[in-house]
Each structure stands twice: as C-alpha cells, then as structure tokens.
Amino acid sequence: MSDHTIRSFDVDLGALSGKILEMARLAQKQLADALDALEKSDVALAEQVIASDEMIDALQRDIEEKAIVAIARWQPMAVDLREIVATLRMSYDIERIGDLGESVARRTIALAGAPRIGKAMQHFQGMARLVLVHLACVIESYECRDITGAMEIWRKDEEIDTLGNALFRELLSDMSETPDTIAYCTHVLFCAKSIERVGDHVSNIAESIYYIVEGRPLPKLPSRAASAGRGALPPAA
C-alpha cells in the first residue's frame, strides 16, 4: 500500500475502533441501568433498557458492514486483517453483554412487587458492580491498547466465578429455608448467571485486546484452562 493508502486505511480502522468504543460504552450504560432498575424495582428504567437494546444490535450490524467495506476497499495485509477480525469478535461479545443487560431488565419487571431477600440482593449487587468495574477497565484497556490492564482483568474473572458460586449456595439455602421465596430466588439466580456470563465476555474482550496488540492468540494458561467454561456450579446436594 502507498503512504496515502495506508493513511486512508488507518482512518477507516480508526472509525471502526471508534464505533466499537461507542457500542461498548452503550452496553456498559445499559448494564448499569439494568442493575439500578433491579436494585430500586424501577420498572420504567427496566423498560427503557429493553427498548434500547436494539441500538446495540444496530451498531453491531453497522460495525460488520464497515469492516467488510474497509477490507474490500483497502485489501489490507494479514496483520491488519487480524485486527479487523478481532474487532468483529469483540462486537459479538459486546452485543451479548447488551442482551444480558436486557435479560436482567426483563427479570426486574417479573420481580416487581415480589417480597425481596435483602441480603441475597446485596450480595448479587456486590458481584454485579464488580463486573461493571471490570467492563469499564477492559474498555479503557482497548482504548489505550493497554495489554497489561487487559490481562489483569482477564485474570480477575475467577474472582467473579468465586463470588457467583458463593451466591448460588446462599440462594439455594434461602430457598430451602423459606420455600415462599423460591420464585424470587430463581430469578436472582438467573440474574447472577447473566452477570457471570458478562464476566466471561469481558474476559473474551481482554483476549481480543491481547490478539490485537500481540498479533497472536493468548496462550492457554493451566490455571485458566482448567476452569474455562465452567463458571460457578454448586453441588447437587
């Protein structure tokens, strides 16, 4: 590519990167709003989150189309293609974070008016707020191409799984002691599962940042490989 072509390609790549940041910040806001709505039983806010998910989906389709047009126009080399493919992969992870925020919002509506269990909700919110912090950090790491920051968040995903596991046990015990709360606790269980999944997507985004900066996939580390895909899982009895 000539110098001029390289500069123009960089403009398109920068625009793509800007769209990903826009999409990620929107998903971050949606998730924060969904958690606020759940905490305050704010049905109107939950409905707003559900209605806005379509914006995230539209941004994802826009990113995909922009990536295709940039590749067709500039015919970049493999190293730049890797960045674009990693960007596409990130866009799928962010779209899912949006869906999971929407799912928490839908459960907020289902739970409205139900008697709550303060302690379980407090522990849920603690875990959820930590995932929100991780999401904010990974977005910043992407913006600054900060591989150290991204890897720190990647390693911290196990903390989320541990919190999730403790919360699952607590909710099972609440249900056994007070069977009236079974439906309520089940919804909170699913919200916790959604948040744990958000943590997994944050972790995937960190891996994509590694791939963009280093030009190769993150090597599998034994400690993470052993727990990959497991998530929190209490025993049956």
Next chain:
Amino acid sequence: MSDHTIRSFDVDLGALSGKILEMARLAQKQLADALDALEKSDVALAEQVIASDEMIDALQRDIEEKAIVAIARWQPMAVDLREIVATLRMSYDIERIGDLGESVARRTIALAGAPRIGKAMQHFQGMARLVLVHLACVIESYECRDITGAMEIWRKDEEIDTLGNALFRELLSDMSETPDTIAYCTHVLFCAKSIERVGDHVSNIAESIYYIVEGRPLPKLPSRAASAGRGALPPAA
C-alpha cells in the same frame, strides 16, 4: 480476479465451509452425548464431553486463521467477504453450542447420585431432543444452502421458548412442593436454560445462512422482534 484465481478462491472458500461443517457436527455430537450422559447419569461420558470441548475451540481458531489467510491471499470482493464474515459469525455460534453442551455435562457430574424427578427430566429431554433436531436441520440447510429449511428452523425457535417456559413453571412448582429437590431442580433449570440458548444459537446460524444466500441481513419480523432476547421467563409469583 482471473478465472484461475476465482477457482482457487473457491477452493479456499470450500475448505472453510468444510471446516464449519466439521465443527458443527462435532458440536452436535457433543450435545447429544451430554444429553445421553445426563439421562443415564453417565459420569464417564460427561467427562469425555468436557475433555473434547477443546477440539471445538481449536477448530474455531483454525477457521478464523484460514479466513484471514484466504482474504489476504485472494482479496475477494465485498459479496464474497460477506460470506466469509458470516462464516466467522457461525463459528462463534457453534463454539458457544459446544460450551453449552459442556455445561450440561458438568451439571451431570454435579447431579450424579442425587435423587431424580422423573417427569421433569422427561420434559427436559423432550425439549432438548427437539433442539438437537433443529441443530441437525440447520447444519443440513447450511450444507445445501437451503434458505427455506433455514427459515423454517428460525421460525420454530419460539416453540423451544414455549417448552422452556412450561418446564420452568413445572420445576418451580416441584421445588415448592418438595423442597428436598431444590438443588436438583435448580441444576435442571440451568440445563434447560442452556438448551434454550442452544436454540438461540441455532436461530442465529439460520440468520447467517440467509445472509450468505441472499447477501443481506434477515429483515426483522414483528413477531420475532418482540420476543428477541427474551427467552422463557416465568413470573416471580
């Protein structure tokens, strides 16, 4: 592109398509094995499913790399790029189906030895086997580029959500009536959620087939748009 180049590009595209089919059939086998393991409390088979998930992940990375090399080598036009991007998108959906099969296998191990509730497990298996049929159909639709078959499966995802909803209510009621079964039922609830998510990924694959054949995204239909991302969701009380 010259005739010769076009033919060589088609060879690479065909190889990519073959890899996707290999990956999809492996995920299908893994899910079927996971369901068998759950039905028969076969811990050894469940462990085999968990160990094999890495093969699906490796195929996904291979597909991504092959796609990048094919694009860099042949510099295809936008229409062919769309097919490659849709193929990548499908590979992410198939990878998740593999993860969800693994998740069912992990719960099989957690549940081993726990007393079972025959009826709930029977209803779960009915729903799960239907999703397996949908998965088989969508793989065949991809192989034959059969848009009609793909759209039929896409429309049928609502049936899975309806079955999921009925099963969720049944499990909540089982838990209320027999609190001893709470831990067991919770695991089955999560297995049902995993299967419902497999249905969503099958639906996404059908959308990607539409995109490959028609060269444009599937238009949003009002009936599906209203239920998108919701899944089964019993009320709180």
